[in-house]
Amino acid sequence: MINEKMVIVSFRELVMNRKSIRKFKNDPISREIIEDAVTIAQKAPTSCSGQQYSFIWVKDSDKKKRLAEICSKLILKAPELMVPCVDVRRLERFVDMAGAKLKEGPLTALIIGYTDAVLAAAYFMLALDSHGIGSCCLGSFQSKAKQVADILELPPGVLPIFGIVFGYPDESPPTRPRIPVNLVLHENTYQEPTEQEIREGIEFMNDRLKEEGYYVKYAGRDPSYGWNDHLVNKWGGEWLRDVEKEFIESFKELGFFPKNSR
Ligand SMILES: Cc1cc2nc3c(=O)[nH]c(=O)nc-3n(C[C@H](O)[C@H](O)[C@H](O)COP(=O)(O)O)c2cc1C
Known part of the structure; x- marks a missing residue:
């Protein structure tokens, strides 16, 4: 087996x-x-x-x-x-x-x-x-x-x-999205992501998770709920x-x- x-x-x-x-x-x-x-x-x-x-x-x-x-x-x-x-x-x-x-x-x-x-x-x-x-x-x-x-x-x-x-x-x-590898892989020292990269990272995560209807399916959220809302509620939550x-x-x-x- x-x-x-x-x-x-x-x-x-x-x-x-x-x-x-x-x-x-x-x-x-x-x-x-x-x-x-x-x-x-x-x-x-x-x-x-x-x-x-x-x-x-x-x-x-x-x-x-x-x-x-x-x-x-x-x-x-x-x-x-x-x-x-x-x-x-x-x-x-x-x-x-x-x-x-x-x-x-x-x-x-x-x-x-x-x-x-x-x-x-x-x-x-x-x-x-x-x-x-x-x-x-x-x-x-x-x-x-x-x-x-x-x-x-x-x-x-x-x-x-x-x-x-x-x-x-x-x-x-489907498999769930991850932020782009260039935000995770650094050379020799830490490279601070630009604001644009952070914004694009959120957009990428949002698009893919909404495509699946991830938060609708598992958390009963509205279809407009995205990774940005999740960041606010989870990682910015009291x-x-x-x-x-x-x-x-x-x-x-x-x-x-x-x-x-x-
Ligand atoms: C330490 C840890 C705790 C987690 N706790 C939960 C949980 O309580 N409920 C849940 O539905 N998923 C939980 N997850 C799963 C994550 O939500 C999931 O790994 C993440 O959204 C990425 O999705 P993927 O594993 O399908 O790639 C947890 C994952 C880890 C690593």
């Missing part, structure tokens, strides 16, 4: 065709496929080979229901849910076994662990795609990390980074101040943020 050669040959196509999927068929995913996807996730590079992450495959319907209440209703519409986590706990046990005490401070664990976990999660989602399985990240798990950790009964040192809902797609949307507070509280309570800061 798993044909590695085929996956490698079509890697470029796989990545270029990837998109978030938010409508799923009911079919569950076999353990074999999930293990394969996690094995591929483990191929991601990790800081000092520490491999500071774990994946929690949430199968329990009561836990899913409780997570859906605080994070996203999408959880109840998807057959599967995976929660990649920073895992300092297991690293500490390895270090103990090797005869030392873990010296990683909370912020270091947060930054290094998050980096490891995010890279692995990205590989995991691409691996799912290679099996024809669509997925979508759920960011609300991030600032609600403490509540998520409580529901999943996670031990100290294990921090959820986001949720990933996944399943066989029941929609085939809600982010609450998110900031939730992050700090969550991370402090889970021991990933120095308790006496802020």
Whole structure:
């Protein structure tokens, strides 16, 4: 069933065709496929080979229901849910076994662990795609990390980074646009985009997302709603101040943020 050669040959196509999927068929995913996807996730590079992450495959319907209440209703519409986590706990046990005490401070664990976990999660989602399985990240798990950790009964040192809902797609949307590569790729130093480039970037994103009817379809917005409105509401929105507070509280309570800061 798993044909590695085929996956490698079509890697470029796989990545270029990837998109978030938010409508799923009911079919569950076999353990074999999930293990394969996690094995591929483990191929991601990790800081000092520490491999500071774990994946929690949430199968329990009561836990899913409780997570859906605080994070996203999408959880109840998807057959599967995976929660990649920073895992300092297991690293500490390895270090103990090797005869030392873990010296990683909370912020270091947060930054290094998050980096490891995010890279692995990205590989995991691409691996799912290679099996024809669509997925979508759920960011609300991030600032609600403490509540998520409580529901999943996670031990100290294990921090959820986001949720990933996944399943066989029941929609085939187009790939979503990205700003032009010249705004992202810089040479030797940072090149400030011109106002014209910023304006054109917004127009490009607007045109493509409106073509799909993206915000109409997924957010029930008016057809005139564009990426410019999204920037204002999301990245210019007051809600982010609450998110900031939730992050700090969550991370402090889970021991990933120095308790006496802020
Ligand atoms: C950390 C993170 C959190 C996200 N959270 C959500 C979410 O809560 N709900 C959702 O529908 N999509 C979510 N997304 C998906 C993004 O909206 C999506 O990746 C982006 O619009 C680009 O579209 P594409 O993935 O189809 O290329 C999230 C993506 C990331 C990386």
